Amino acid sequence: MEPYRTHVMLCAGTGCVSNGSFRIKETLERELKKHNLQNEVAVVMTGCNGFCAQGPVMVVKPDDIFYQLLTDDDITHLVEEHFLKGRPVQKLMYTPPAEELPVPKMSDIGFFNKQRLIALRNRGMIDPEQIDEYIARDGYTALAKALNEMTPEQVIEEIKLSGLRGRGGAGFPTGRKWELARAAKGETKHIVCNADEGDPGAFMDRSIIESDPHSVLEGMIIGARAIGASYGHVYIRNEYPLARERLIKAIKQATDYGLLGKDIFGTGFDLDVSIHRGAGAFVCGEETSLIASLEGRAPEPRIRPPFPVESGIWDAPTNINNVETWANVPDIINRGAKWFSAIGTETSKGTKVFSVVGKVKNTGLVEVPMGITLREIVYDIGGGIPGDKEFKAVQTGGPSGGCIPQSLLDLPIDYEKLAEVGSIMGSGGLIVMDEDTCMVDVARYFLEFLKDESCGKCTACREGIDVMHGILVRICEGNGKEGDIEMLEELSEAVKDSSLCALGRTAPNPVISTIRYFRDEYEAHINDKSCPAGVCKALITYVINEEKCKGCRLCAKNCPQEAITGEVKMPHTIEQDKCIKCGVCFDVCKFDAVSVT
Amino acid sequence: MPKIKPEDLKKIREQMSRTMSLRDGDARAKITVHMGTCGIAAGARTIMSTLLALTEEEQAKDIILTASGCAGLCSREPMITVELKGQAPVKYVELDEEKTKKIFSDHVLSGTVVEEYALAMGSERLG
Numbered sequence: 001m002e003p004y005r006t007h008v009m010l011c012a013g014t015g016c017v018s019n020g021s022f023r024i025k026e027t028l029e030r031e032l033k034k035h036n037l038q039n040e041v042a043v044v045m046t047g048c049n050g051f052c053a054q055g056p057v058m059v060v061k062p063d064d065i066f067y068q069l070l071t072d073d074d075i076t077h078l079v080e081e082h083f084l085k086g087r088p089v090q091k092l093m094y095t096p097p098a099e100e101l102p103v104p105k106m107s108d109i110g111f112f113n114k115q116r117l118i119a120l121r122n123r124g125m126i127d128p129e130q131i132d133e134y135i136a137r138d139g140y141t142a143l144a145k146a147l148n149e150m151t152p153e154q155v156i157e158e159i160k161l162s163g164l165r166g167r168g169g170a171g172f173p174t175g176r177k178w179e180l181a182r183a184a185k186g187e188t189k190h191i192v193c194n195a196d197e198g199d200p201g202a203f204m205d206r207s208i209i210e211s212d213p214h215s216v217l218e219g220m221i222i223g224a225r226a227i228g229a230s231y232g233h234v235y236i237r238n239e240y241p242l243a244r245e246r247l248i249k250a251i252k253q254a255t256d257y258g259l260l261g262k263d264i265f266g267t268g269f270d271l272d273v274s275i276h277r278g279a280g281a282f283v284c285g286e287e288t289s290l291i292a293s294l295e296g297r298a299p300e301p302r303i304r305p306p307f308p309v310e311s312g313i314w315d316a317p318t319n320i321n322n323v324e325t326w327a328n329v330p331d332i333i334n335r336g337a338k339w340f341s342a343i344g345t346e347t348s349k350g351t352k353v354f355s356v357v358g359k360v361k362n363t364g365l366v367e368v369p370m371g372i373t374l375r376e377i378v379y380d381i382g383g384g385i386p387g388d389k390e391f392k393a394v395q396t397g398g399p400s401g402g403c404i405p406q407s408l409l410d411l412p413i414d415y416e417k418l419a420e421v422g423s424i425m426g427s428g429g430l431i432v433m434d435e436d437t438c439m440v441d442v443a444r445y446f447l448e449f450l451k452d453e454s455c456g457k458c459t460a461c462r463e464g465i466d467v468m469h470g471i472l473v474r475i476c477e478g479n480g481k482e483g484d485i486e487m488l489e490e491l492s493e494a495v496k497d498s499s500l501c502a503l504g505r506t507a508p509n510p511v512i513s514t515i516r517y518f519r520d521e522y523e524a525h526i527n528d529k530s531c532p533a534g535v536c537k538a539l540i541t542y543v544i545n546e547e548k549c550k551g552c553r554l555c556a557k558n559c560p561q562e563a564i565t566g567e568v569k570m571p572h573t574i575e576q577d578k579c580i581k582c583g584v585c586f587d588v589c590k591f592d593a594v595s596v597t
Numbered sequence: 598m599p600k601i602k603p604e605d606l607k608k609i610r611e612q613m614s615r616t617m618s619l620r621d622g623d624a625r626a627k628i629t630v631h632m633g634t635c636g637i638a639a640g641a642r643t644i645m646s647t648l649l650a651l652t653e654e655e656q657a658k659d660i661i662l663t664a665s666g667c668a669g670l671c672s673r674e675p676m677i678t679v680e681l682k683g684q685a686p687v688k689y690v691e692l693d694e695e696k697t698k699k700i701f702s703d704h705v706l707s708g709t710v711v712e713e714y715a716l717a718m719g720s721e722r723l724g
């Protein structure tokens with residue numbers, strides 16, 4: 001790279017790209033040229049920065065100034081002020097929710113400074129499409145070390161000692177899995193990177209690949225060497241074109257450098273990595289379905305044992321790990337098991353990447369040490385709940401995770417603690433819910449997803465989730481009856497006990513956990529035919545408060561059903577038989593005169 | 598692209614180190630060129646290009662070059678501030694290419710302040 005004085009690290013993650021970061025790049029380059037700064041200021045497109053809520057974002061190095069919510073129109077001014085005259089532009093900086101003044105430096109922003117980056121160590125720091133930039137930040141040194149200075153057994157021992165556990169959901173100890181795969185009998189062995197990422201709202205695996213594809217590849221090469229595998233596969237969700245493209249480039253560059261292919265680093269070790277596009281179903285991410293899909297069959301899970309480490313792709317021993325698991329490996333080899341195992345809790349070491357979404361101010365992607373509390377994630381990093389609403393619950397672990405109530409906000413997060421309270425780590429989805437969320441409706445929503453995504457092989461999963469979903473729909477429609485809760489509980493047990501894979505075995509979690517912590521809401525729906533959060537349409541009515549109504553006619557004009565009547569400057573009323581409960585009147589009223597009961 | 602050996606990783610890292618130390622914001626020396634309208638009018642852009650060329654020539658990896666606004670002393674532009682790690686910043690005034698070269702070799706590279714061009718040591722107090 002040329003000796004520029006400033007690097008503009010412009011986020012080219014999917015979120016920022018869809019908000020126009022490539023257009024901003026063009027404008028930036030044009031404006032820089034206008035001031036003859038093109039040889040002084042370099043524009044570097046990076047992977048996902050994580051602060052997706054504020055996108056498009058950019059970080060100016062070396063000053064570390066963080067700019068956000070950029071538009072094309074801001075660029076002319078920005079280039080002239082900051083890059084020509086050296087005056088950072090305040091109005092494009094981020095102002096934290098509770099503060100008045102913008103915070104110029106990225107490292108001073110709460111969203112970033114509580115994070116600890118291991119899997120995402122290079123995010124925003126490199127151009128993911130340049131292997132030399134990855135190497136510049138110690139890339140492929142772990143591979144050199146693992147190949148030249150360590151035996152495969154020592155590599156496995158290091159990973160075991162580090163305490164790394166699978167980040168794809170089940171949390172199986174990674175070193176142990178590698179050991180089993182190494183011990184398994186078979187001439188050819190395979191490794192797989194599971195990049196199917198089927199959880200709605202989860203995007204950490206996509207971000208890791210988009211921002212640092214080589215970290216995943218390096219982890220895979222080290223793993224393959226440790227296990228004795230000569231074929232590597234990345235099974236990547238078809239809806240991730242940008243991640244796939246970067247991965248293809250990374251594989252090509254690594255192959256050109258001799259880090260993949262034949263005789264890697266001259267050690268006689270061979271590895272080919274190929275890319276497979278996901279078949280689109282949620283269940284494809286389950287390891288035995290994934291293998292079936294990879295072989296060209298319909299993605300249906302099968303009984304385990306035999307586990308994939310004994311019999312996987314084409315019946316050969318196959319070691320499957322998640323994207324984030326692989327991305328952790330090079331840093332563990334470089335910095336040692338001791339360093340890694342000092343981070344986190346007793347049972348869960350290192351960090352976890354979470355995608356924080358829902359009713360929280362700073363949505364985005366965060367990597368935090370295991371053991372951090374939910375409160376820190378929601379308030380310190382997430383910036384709290386928008387619109388001064390009350391926090392209600394966090395749902396962790398994807399569609400088959402559980403809902404955790406306010407009373408458990410100080411829970412330190414690790415695999416075991418989440419399981420104890422009836423949820424799961426899953427792949428790291430974290431949905432924040434506020435007081436306007438109906439927990440019965442939430443359970444209904446997730447079961448609807450799982451009902452559709454059940455592959456249908458096991459009767460209990462196929463029929464059981466469907467029946468449970470039916471009951472939840474009935475409750476939300478105001479037709480719940482006594483015994484429904486008990487029936488849901490009984491079905492939950494049955495579905496859990498008689499399903500082959502974790503889809504069925506965890507599907508009842510949203511129901512069980514909401515009954516456990518929000519039973520009163522179920523009872524209100526069933527017994528009082530009311531929805532306390534004011535969400536379930538069949539159970540709510542919109543009314544206009546006569547005293548507050550000024551007769552401005554705004555609601556009447558906006559009502560799609562023409563259900564609101566009244567004279568100008570006189571209180572209005574809603575004709576209930578016409579009302580479809582769309583809530584428009586509630587949203588538009590400037591006098592707070594519409595209420596939900 | 599030729600295949601690389603483990604020792605080549607280090608070479609690539611060295612080639613890239615200037616780029617990377619810039620991004621880490623961690624450097625031995627920081628040179629700020631004051632680029633207010635006054636500075637630019639007085640020729641600050643030439644000073645910046647001179648400095649860029651010098652850092653390139655010296656293959657200086659741990660020097661950060663940055664622009665900032667008017668330093669408040671418009672009559673004595675172009676100005677730069679040189680800050681070596683752990684030392685007080687020094688402001689230089691009324692610069693031209695020759696003076697800049699001398700400051701670069703004496704102060705930035707060798708650590709001796711060029712007093713004849715220096716305005717003052719230290720910075721204003723903030724707040």
Ligand SMILES: Cc1cc2nc3c(=O)[nH]c(=O)nc-3n(C[C@H](O)[C@H](O)[C@H](O)COP(=O)(O)O)c2cc1C
Pocket residue numbers: 165166167168169170171172174194195196197198199282283284285286287288320321322323325326427501502503
């Ligand atoms: C329904 C279902 C979907 C899954 N989807 C994914 C997925 O998208 N990505 C993933 O890494 N693991 C997924 N898993 C977990 C995998 O079966 C497997 O445990 C994981 O890839 C192993 O890697 P790890 O040990 O590194 O976590 C899923 C499991 C189930 C039951």
